[in-house]
Amino acid sequence: MQLHEDAPRLVVPDRAEATARMKIDRAGWAVRSYARFDRAAVMRVTRAVAEAAHKAAQEYAEWAVRETGMGVVEHKRLKNELSAHPLVDFYENTDLVNPRVDTGRKMVEIPKPAGVVLALTPATNPVSTLYYKAILALLSRNAVIFSPHPLARACCAHAAARLEAAAVAAGAPAGLIQCIEEPSVPLVQALMASPKVQVILATGGGPMVRAAYSSGNPAIGVGPGNAPVYVDPTADQTLAAQRIVDSKAFDNSVLCTNESVLISLAENANRLERGLRAAGAHILSEPEVGKLRAWLFPHGHLNTAAVGKSAVWIAQQAGLRVVPSTRVLIAPVAQVGLDEPLTREKLCPVLAWATAETFERATGMAQMILRMTGAGHSAAIHCEDPQKAMDFAAALSVYRVVVNAPCSQGAAGFATHLAPSFMIGTGYFGRSSVGENIGPQHLVHWTRLAWNSDASVQMGDFGAVRAPFEGQAPAPRPAPAPAAAPLAEAGGMDRDMLRQLILQELRELTRGQS
Incomplete structure (x- = not known):
């Protein structure tokens, strides 16, 4: 027919x-x-x-x-x-x-x-x-x-x-x-x-x-993270370096709260470099930075194959030779901002490093990084000067500034007293509705x-007012052992859901014929 x-x-x-x-x-x-x-x-x-x-x-x-x-x-x-x-x-x-x-x-x-x-x-x-x-x-x-x-x-x-x-x-x-x-x-x-x-x-x-x-x-x-981290000359350089490398290597840097660009002053760069090397970082030479940039940002866009991979794996892919114990690749850069892709968010254990002559210039560089990407998210500072910590935080368009702690864990609330969170609200700076940890x-x-509000109007006594609860839930039942693949027999549905799905499909079919 x-x-x-x-x-x-x-x-x-x-x-x-x-x-x-x-x-x-x-x-x-x-x-x-x-x-x-x-x-x-x-x-x-x-x-x-x-x-x-x-x-x-x-x-x-x-x-x-x-x-x-x-x-x-x-x-x-x-x-x-x-x-x-x-x-x-x-x-x-x-x-x-x-x-x-x-x-x-x-x-x-x-x-x-x-x-x-x-x-x-x-x-x-x-x-x-x-x-x-x-x-x-x-x-x-x-x-x-x-x-x-x-x-x-x-x-x-x-x-x-x-x-x-x-x-x-x-x-x-x-x-x-x-x-x-x-x-x-x-x-x-x-x-x-x-x-x-x-x-x-x-x-x-x-x-x-x-x-x-x-x-x-x-x-x-x-929104995305791109946390700048500033290390002041007043900080313990060895301890700051250890915290930064530990943070950047944590879970191969997939947390959006990880440090993305390191900023220091020229006067403490040598001391900080010694600390970074001791913590397991490989400081790239200028030719190595060029190779890494070309592989990590081909045509100016992040090579997503690098996300969540180890520093050693990334080095091998970029044609670099590093020792097997390398935890982080640190790329010294001459500038920060749109013209330097290594100062963007990377979600891998690659850390750009820029130096400045003054604290004010370092703070300006941190803000420039955030204007490019990461506004509203996080930043970190290592210093022993409370005034500098205050000035740094006040100048940046972020809602979390981690002080003397690893930023990956600190901004997420696992190394500070911030709320533990895997949703970092970026607020008005980052075009989000919430600026705190969700x-x-x-x-x-x-x-x-x-x-x-008139004092002559009485509110009444709420001491005996019952809240609208049904009370305690039924007594717990033994949990069934999870299946190798949950509810695989019905494509992820139990029998009751499958029956309702069939009825719903029949209703939709009927509407389609009318």
């Missing part, structure tokens, strides 16, 4: 997009229940997920390096661990569940979770970012759906399934933590525009972050009951 050309055609929806939309629906159902959990239940669920994350830190560190080819297993394990129990500990006293009663101001504040969070994760820090965003969502009573970078989709999908199983075993509703198994740019763009997504946490490349902001949904995005408090807004 031959169909007439004008006959209605069946419109079969894209399976990956339909599956993802089902995940959003499932998250919506889950979060409506989870939003009524009291704080004790929320913390129990979060602690259980943190424990599952901690136990699998080594497994996913190995998996991430194997799948992406980036970074160092030992360092990724540490980042995974820091994104588990220590992250929960940091927010132990941050109550985002109970109403706050301020009798002095005659005001009651009720926390309202965002709802469904769409979280983008990068290839450079895949599982640690997933851990971090999952815990932020749980602490703030939200559901989270991950869209991982395609280079890290397998480890992220498995990690999300493990954390979801731990949450459910602790009494959480199913569907709080999910992952898109087949991410693609069109799919992510469609999900970012979904009216069922309340907020987007965007960590990734500039185009994806800009797409999140233009999606029509609220978004919290982070935490669970950014996923909650507050409804405020405000009484008449």
Whole structure:
């Protein structure tokens, strides 16, 4: 039988997009229940997920390096661990569940979770970012759906399934933590525009972050880093050099908080150089700098093959000879800015080094670097003069200045008392909505009951007023062992999701015939 050309055609929806939309629906159902959990239940669920994350830190560190080819297993394990129990500990006293009663101001504040969070994760820090965003969502009573970078989709999908199983075993509703198994740019763009997504946490490349902001949904995005680090003559040169090399070599420099350009004065350059060499850095000669620049920035653009690779590997690719113990390649440059590509963000253990005659000139060079890229992000200074530290920070368009600490860990809150974070808000300088390290408090807004300020109007006694909770969640159930590939039999869906997907597809087919 031959169909007439004008006959209605069946419109079969894209399976990956339909599956993802089902995940959003499932998250919506889950979060409506989870939003009524009291704080004790929320913390129990979060602690259980943190424990599952901690136990699998080594497994996913190995998996991430194997799948992406980036970074160092030992360092990724540490980042995974820091994104588990220590992250929960940091927010132990941050109550985002109970109403706050301020009798002095005659005001009651009720926390309202965002709802469904769409979280983008990068290839450079895949599982640690997933851990971090999952815990932020749980602490703030939200559901989270991950869209991982395609280079890290397998480890992220498995990690999300493990954390979801731990949450459910602790009494959480199913569907709080999910992952898109087949991410693609069109799919992510469609999900970012979904009216069922309340907020987007965007960590990734500039185009994806800009797409999140233009999606029509609220978004919290982070811009690129390009941290300048200044070493003053007053600093302990050996100690400063050790901290910088340790930071730059950490996980092969994939953290966006790593030092990108080193600045010193000419008067302390020799002492600093001795310290850098002792710490494991290779100081390049002028011809070597030319070879490295040509390989790392062919036609003026970063060679992405270098991202997350070791200093020795990069040296070999660029035709340089270095000892096997080399941790960082340091390239002395005559200028900073647009005409010197080595002063851009690199995400690999290559550090440009420029010298200045005065502190004021060094500060100006640091600001020039940030104007090129990295505005709003981070900078570092090593000095023993508080006035210089203040002047340096005041002159730069950044929201974090790390003092006498490794910038990679310091700006991310792991070597300072800043909030531990894998989302570094770049604020107005960096075209972002938030200028601080992102935490669970950014996923909650507050409804405020405000009484008449007239002293003759009484507020009333809230001592016996009941908060709108269902109480403790059900008793924890034993966690099922994670599958080798999560829910592989149904393309990432359980039986209930598959049944709902079929019904949804039938409805869409029916609409297509009408």
